[in-house]
Amino acid sequence: MRLSPDQIIFWQHGFIKLNATIVFTWGLMFVLAVGSKLITRKLSKGLKRSRWQNLLEIIVTGIEKQIEEVGLSQPQKYIGFLGTLFLFVAAASLCTVIPGYEPPTGSFSTTAALALCVFVAVPFFGIEEQGIGNYLKSYVKPTFIMLPFNIISEISRTLALAVRLFGNMMSGAMIIGILLTVMPFIFPIIMTLLGLLTGMVQAYIFSILAAVYIAAATRVSKVRPEHDANIEE
Amino acid sequence: MLIDLFTVIAQVLNFLILVWLMKRFLYKPVLHAIDAREERIARVLADADKKKTDAQKEIDEFMHKNREFDRQRAALLSKATDDVKAERERLLEEARQAVDALSVKRQEALRNDAHNLNQAISRRTRQEVFTIARKALTDLAGTSLEDRMVDLFIRRLRELRGEEKGLLASALKTSHIPLIVRTAFDLPPAQCAATERAIKETFDTETQVQFETSPDLISGIELTMNGQKVAWSIADYVASLEKGVEELLKEKDKLEDKAGPKPE
Numbered sequence: 001m002r003l004s005p006d007q008i009i010f011w012q013h014g015f016i017k018l019n020a021t022i023v024f025t026w027g028l029m030f031v032l033a034v035g036s037k038l039i040t041r042k043l044s045k046g047l048k049r050s051r052w053q054n055l056l057e058i059i060v061t062g063i064e065k066q067i068e069e070v071g072l073s074q075p076q077k078y079i080g081f082l083g084t085l086f087l088f089v090a091a092a093s094l095c096t097v098i099p100g101y102e103p104p105t106g107s108f109s110t111t112a113a114l115a116l117c118v119f120v121a122v123p124f125f126g127i128e129e130q131g132i133g134n135y136l137k138s139y140v141k142p143t144f145i146m147l148p149f150n151i152i153s154e155i156s157r158t159l160a161l162a163v164r165l166f167g168n169m170m171s172g173a174m175i176i177g178i179l180l181t182v183m184p185f186i187f188p189i190i191m192t193l194l195g196l197l198t199g200m201v202q203a204y205i206f207s208i209l210a211a212v213y214i215a216a217a218t219r220v221s222k223v224r225p226e227h228d229a230n231i232e233e
Numbered sequence: 234m235l236i237d238l239f240t241v242i243a244q245v246l247n248f249l250i251l252v253w254l255m256k257r258f259l260y261k262p263v264l265h266a267i268d269a270r271e272e273r274i275a276r277v278l279a280d281a282d283k284k285k286t287d288a289q290k291e292i293d294e295f296m297h298k299n300r301e302f303d304r305q306r307a308a309l310l311s312k313a314t315d316d317v318k319a320e321r322e323r324l325l326e327e328a329r330q331a332v333d334a335l336s337v338k339r340q341e342a343l344r345n346d347a348h349n350l351n352q353a354i355s356r357r358t359r360q361e362v363f364t365i366a367r368k369a370l371t372d373l374a375g376t377s378l379e380d381r382m383v384d385l386f387i388r389r390l391r392e393l394r395g396e397e398k399g400l401l402a403s404a405l406k407t408s409h410i411p412l413i414v415r416t417a418f419d420l421p422p423a424q425c426a427a428t429e430r431a432i433k434e435t436f437d438t439e440t441q442v443q444f445e446t447s448p449d450l451i452s453g454i455e456l457t458m459n460g461q462k463v464a465w466s467i468a469d470y471v472a473s474l475e476k477g478v479e480e481l482l483k484e485k486d487k488l489e490d491k492a493g494p495k496p497e
Contacts (some may be wrong), residue, residue, distance in 0.1 A: 006237045015239055022243050029251045033427075036259035043262050045269040053266070058261045078266060080256040088251060104244070108235040113244035 003170060005102035006109055008066060028091050028104065055159075059087075070208065071215040078214060081121055085114065086108040086207035089165065093199020096173070097192060103199075106169040108162065115162035118210045119154070126217030135217065168202045238285045348486070355482055370467045371497055379416070383424045386454040386465050387431040393463065404461045411441040416445045417450040417466075432456070 002008070008020035039052045049057070063083040067075035092105040102111045126135040139150045172195035179188045271325020393401065405412065414428060431444045447455075 002331045004235060006235075006240050013260060017239060019237070019240060021240055025244060025247045025423050029247060029254065030479070032251065033254040033258055035254065040258055040262035040266075045266050045268040047270070047274075049266075049285075053263075055337075056259065056263050059262060061267065064264075076260075080252055083260060084248070084252045087255065088248065105242065107244075109237045109240035110244045112236055113248060116241070117244060117248055204413045207262065 004107045004109070004173070005104065006100070006107045020102050021104045021110055024092075024095075024102055025104045025110065027151060028088065028095065031090070034085060066208065067211055070211040072211060072217060078125070078211070079119075082207050082211050085118075085201050085210055089114075089203035089206050090094060090200055093169070093196060093203060096195055096199065102174065103169050105165055105199075105202075106173050108166045108170075111162040111166040111169075114165070114206070115158045118161060118213065119158040122154075122213045122217045123133070125214045129218035138217070157209075157213065165202055165206055168198055172198055261410055306429060315421055353484075359475065359478055363475055366471060367468075370471075373458075379418055379420065380424065381452055382465060383420065383428060386456075386463075387427060389458075389465060390431050390435045390463060393435065397463075398435075401458070401461050401463065402438075404438050404458050405438050405440050407442070408458055411443040412456065413443050415445045415447040415455045415457070417446070417453060419446055420444060428454075 005020035005024065009017050009024065010020070011018040039050075039056055042050070043053060044050065050118070060083070061077070063086060064075045064079055067078055067082055072078050089105055092103045095101050096103055105114075123135060126138070140147050172191075176188050176191050176195060179191055344405070414431065414432075425444055427440075432442060433439065450468050452464045453464065453468060455462060455464035455466060457464075
């Protein structure tokens with residue numbers, strides 16, 4: 001039984017291979033990039049704007065608002081990474097309605113890659129925001145004893161991110177596949193709709209968790225002063 | 234194997250490329266457009282606020298001017314009303330004074346007219362009375378009257394005393410022209426002689442006496458010499474009476490003037 005689109009290999013040359021995961025990812029990348037380019041080609045800065053532009057603006061401002069609500073005070077700085085995470089996962093789930101399509105997020109390699117990106121992005125933004133010293137100090141807080149637990153926490157949550165997304169996406173595709181063999185009418189459609197909902201929820205969860213981790217890394221040493229400032233206000 | 238290392242690396246790269254692409258084609262343009270729109274809306278709102286403020290300011294200014302204008306208009310109207318009242322009072326007062334003056338003048342004119350008429354009537358009456366008297370006496374005058382008159386004259390001459398007599402005597406002595414005796418009618422020689430004798434006896438002189446006739450005397454005899462006169466004539470009586478009546482009338486006029494205009 002095929003658990004991952006990684007197993008559909010179109011071309012291979014030693015270590016380098018071109019499997020369905022990579023191909024569908026390229027497809028999604030092409031659709032997202034070209035679609036954005038086409039819509040943003042004629043952006044209106046006035047009060048009247050096209051429906052497509054309106055849709056894009058709603059999506060972008062929605063993401064921006066979510067990031068801000070998580071606690072990141074400069075959402076425009078993180079929207080490139082977090083927004084792309086959400087859009088990629090959401091688009092990968094949405095496209096499951098296309099027959100013959102295999103979501104790249106159903107591959108553990110893809111989810112692991114995304115989780116790795118988050119794993120790197122968290123210290124990257126943390127160090128950028130508060131300096132390497134302060135960031136590293138956050139691992140020994142409140143006491144030095146907490147250092148191994150903090151490190152384990154970092155790794156385990158990254159693994160959890162990857163496994164959670166992979167499990168949900170893979171199971172969704174697999175359930176539809178099993179149901180098609182058992183009862184090929186109507187029920188698979190309902191499950192596909194449910195799969196769409198699950199995919200959107202997973203996209204939201206993935207990007208929000210990433211945002212929370214980044215927020216935690218960038219706000220560690222700033223919590224107290226900002227809190228005090230809020231009280232003063 | 235669920236995980237493929239190459240695929241993981243490829244997907245990481247793919248994801249980073251996608252991040253760059255999305256930043257380039259989606260987030261930047263859209264956010265830029267949104268910012269530009271927000272800025273424009275903010276500018277429009279600020280402009281509208283400014284216009285509103287300006288409009289409010291203009292409204293306030295206009296209201297203030299309106300109130301000021303109303304106040305000035307009321308003040309001007311009040312002043313004009315007062316002026317008109319004052320002018321009316323003045324004109325009325327002038328008219329009243331003019332009417333009074335005219336009335337006084339008219340009364341004066343009427344009184345003058347009445348006075349003149351009275352005078353004219355009295356003068357005319359007087360003249361008529363004296364004319365009638367003169368005429369009657371002239372008609373009555375005759376020789377016998379002349380005789381009696383000469384007698385009276387002679388007696389008066391003889392009765393002259395004191396200063397009058399002295400004055401006449403001194404005039405007779407210094408005069409070189411003849412003494413003139415005037416009568417209304419020609420005297421008979423006897424009476425002329427008697428008169429001449431009486432003169433000579435009275436003044437004790439030899440002066441020549443010349444007799445003349447003067448109808449103005451009505452009836453009488455008159456001796457004049459060097460401004461001095463001794464006479465008896467009806468004309469004298471009449472003239473004396475006329476003088477008395479005139480004095481009486483003048484006195485009456487004076488009394489009327491003192492009493493002032495009669496009330497209307």
